[in-house]
Amino acid sequence: MPDLQSVLDEIATDLKTASERGAVASYIPELAKVDPGQFGIAVLTPDGVVHSAGDANVAFSIQSISKVFTLTLALGQVGDILWNRVGREPSGNPFNSIVQLEYEHGIPRNPLINAGALVVTDVILAGYKPREAIGLILSFMRSLAGDDSIIIDVDVARSEEETGFRNRALANYMKAYDNIRHPVEMTTGVYFHQCAIAMSCRQLAVAGSFLAGQGRHPLTGNKVVSAERARRINAVMLTCGHYDGSGEFAFRVGIPGKSGVGGGILAIVPGKASIAVWSPGLNKVGNSLLGSRALERLAKAMDWSIFGP
Known part of the structure; x- marks a missing residue:
């Protein structure tokens, strides 16, 4: 070897x-x-x-790599009930596609595309204020890495909030199917911050x-x-x-x-x-x-x- x-x-x-x-x-x-x-x-x-x-x-900026860790957290919170709200199949479409959601009535194809990750974040938000949910995700990352110096890059988070129209569109579309349970701005706000972890x-x-x-x-x-x-x-x-x-x-x-x-x-x-x-x-x-x-x-x-x- x-x-x-x-x-x-x-x-x-x-x-x-x-x-x-x-x-x-x-x-x-x-x-x-x-x-x-x-x-x-x-x-x-x-x-x-x-x-x-x-x-x-x-x-x-770890961006969508964060989805692996929020998936782990959400499964820890609600278990396999999560799969009632998000699928496990490859998408075959771009990560921010809205077309598939229309065909599949607001159920994202998997938790590692943007729509699916937004549902996962919405699950984590249950029982927390947005700031607390962001803190929970950051604490989880710090504990796994054994490093409390890990931060959220606030400039990247702000940049995503200012330009994240498509992610808000995805969340709004799923909200119409009751697959986003919190106010869209709350769910997307937490999502933008988890993606901005550095x-x-x-x-x-x-x-x-x-x-x-x-x-x-x-x-x-x-x-x-x-x-x-x-x-x-x-x-x-x-x-x-x-x-x-x-x-x-x-x-x-x-x-x-x-x-x-x-x-x-x-x-x-x-x-x-x-x-x-x-x-x-x-x-x-x-x-x-x-x-x-x-x-x-x-x-x-x-x-x-x-x-x-």
């Missing part, structure tokens, strides 16, 4: 200077300001060691590691979710975690993953590794161009595809 650190160093060196880098997300003005020349990767293995390369300690690759790899450890966090030994729930969250990530590029990611990389338009990807190799990679430039379906390539190279080098070598 190749040396993991050597593999990461080689990938980071090659991709740091790659000429084709994709395009940063320009529809959120604050994300449009991010330097596309950055690349970072971190891997936490079951022995508790974090291997990293490149800009692995630079914080970035984390580094190192922090994110640690936070997601319970999904690689059958629900148990390798650094603390704490059981975050049951082994069955960890398997099911991983399954949704594999089939739905890259929007309408999920099939291509599964085909090329072969491990569960969740991308965000901030350029990050959280990827899970059950029993072997929790991986976070970040490069701000996106491909045409909104996933990190170089992050996807890095994960393809890493999975191949380490024989980490869940489908075999």
